[in-house]
Amino acid sequence: MTLATGTTRLAVVQDEPSPAMSGGPADPILVVDHLTMRFGGLTAVGDLSFKVGRGDITALIGPNGAGKTTVFNCITGFYKPTEGMIRLRQQGGETYLLERLPGHDVNRLAGVARTFQNIRLFPQMTVLENLLVAMHKPLMRASGFSLAGILGLPGYRRAQAEAIAKAAAWIERIGLTHRADEPAGDLPYGDQRRLEIARAMCTDPVLLCLDEPAAGLNPRESADLNTLLRMIRDEYGTSVLLIEHDMSVVMQISDRIVVLDYGIKIADGTPDEIRNDTRVIAAYLGVDDDEVAAVEAEVGLAGTSAGTSAGTSA
């Protein structure tokens, strides 16, 4: 039954003229074009196209198993997509096809940083060291690929002092100055989440991909996270793409939301549009499209518009 509705949705999307190009932000930093990822017979992501606007916070949402993390892994070079193109255009006009870059170059050259659903810090290394590892590229160059560093030349010492200053600024920003020299693995969960974001930011990314940054946070920490993400967008001009289940985060800070279900895009728009989209509600509540109106009434969602769109989709 659900599978059938899935295919209907696909048909609806394909009926529109050139879905990847229509609508969306005018100056996208990232264009995902007809992305398909198959694992054997399973299509985790099917013909997905969306854009991430420059300087926007874009949220990728969807029920469990919708293929969000798969999309992330494709964008950040951990998976090679079966089909499709992922184009990143930097401010200066350099364009990278992310699906063709080797894993580490997605960060090193294209400037895409990410965090992980299960936090992946370097647990035995200190908070400061975690951030310094993220500045590998500039420090490596300054240390003459270790040769100048072994000899203790002043150029490297200067670069390291700068890197430490930058790391210290980030540590201050996430409120961990008093624990900077402690192993990262000893920090509480919320601090680890923030540290992982700070570490990703230390690579000077143009696009920051966050995989469920609010998972496991309490409401207060979620609010702090909102502030941090807004700050990243406004002060650094870094575009943010995030996967999130916590709607209080998604609805408050997103400039744009893309909704996935069964690996297929079912909606794409501003938070207000998404909030009233019947297909999204159906996907989240797990009901058929024609039952949406009834369920909406039940949960107290007003909706003349929702009612009509439910009618068209059915």
Added chain:
Amino acid sequence: MATGSTIGAVAPTVGRRSGAAFAEMLKDSALFALVTLGLGIPVVAYRTDLGQGTGLELTGRWGLVAALCLAMFVLRLGQRLLLGEVGRRREAHRLATLDAVPVVARAGRVLGPLTLAVALTLPLLATFGAGGLSEGRYWIDLGILILTYVMLGWGLNIVVGLAGLLDLGYVAFYAVGAYSYALLSTVFGLSFWICLPLAGLFAAAFGVLLGFPVLRLRGDYLAIVTLAFGEIIRLVLINWVDFSGGAAGISSIPRASFFGIPFTAGEGGFAGTFGLTFSPMHRIIFLYYLILALALITNLVTLRMRRLPLGRAWEALREDEIACRSLGIDTTMTKLTAFALGAMFAGFAGSFFAVRQGFVSPESFNFLESAIILAIVVLGGMGSQIGVAVAAIVMVGAPELLRNLTFLKAVFGEGFDPNEYRLLLFGLAMVCMMVWRPRGLISERTPSVRLGNRAA
């Protein structure tokens, strides 16, 4: 400092609680006294004596019962107080050890220079201790042996301790270094000082060669492939007779010279040039300082590398490879550099081994050597330089010590050879380590850099 506040928080509760606890102790002791009374009444209170006639005469001993009850009360109270004190001490000790990490670090800080001082003055100590240059030879030879393993341990520590790549075939690079010197010097007549860097380079090249195919492997799989690589090198050395002399090995390898001055008697020799009386010990002492210098270079480079981005990337790689990749670190290159650098130091050590022995054969590079070097690294505490040095002293020095325990013959009989129980004792030591210090002798990791902002 967190512990300090914990103690602070605990202390008042202890004070408040002690009154109630004492009352509880009194009650408990009273209960004991009551039980004594209950037992005392039928057993102690009346003594039965044979009277004049056939009847028994009862003598009341209530005073004794009272004394017993009182004694029991006091004893119990004393016991409780004592136990409480012991428990409190133990608790305080536990809390103190939580705070004792700086103490361990301080001990490490003292241990390092102390070991270094002993290492630097060992020839002197041995000469005066044994009462003569030649008599001290045993100790200096032992020092050379230990330092060789210290150097190998430090080299392997880069691969296993820092980069977290389990290498069971490290001895292969040691062999490459040894055969490099042996062949270059016997075939081309190159001097030791030219061969030393070449041997390092060859070993590093072999490290890269091994690194490439195994880059995708991790953990157990990597260990198996490196183990096989070690065996391949050994079997090639045995079977390629034209190249390596086969199982017979290569003998009469030229000895090291003092930067061109040979250690020979007569004109132009080391003793002659410096106006000393000739002694074969000069060469031994020179070799000792040579391996000490090589080991210290290994240590210095490793310590420096830890503070460089590449060294931090090694450690990060050990912690989480996927996170490394997401931060733009080329994991392939990072692993290869770790393999190459570790192998290079093994190559140096190998060429030292060849120049010291004057003879190399595949026998010297079997799996047991790899296992011992790895055991040194693991026992020392992965990534800890001083730990590795201590472990090398224990692992290599202890069997020598065992050889000298002749008094055991008096206990176990004439046929007893303590050295035969070497591996048994190793096994026992390993088990003890796994129980008490599962992360090695020195398991605390020193951060490579500090923000220095220690205020809470």
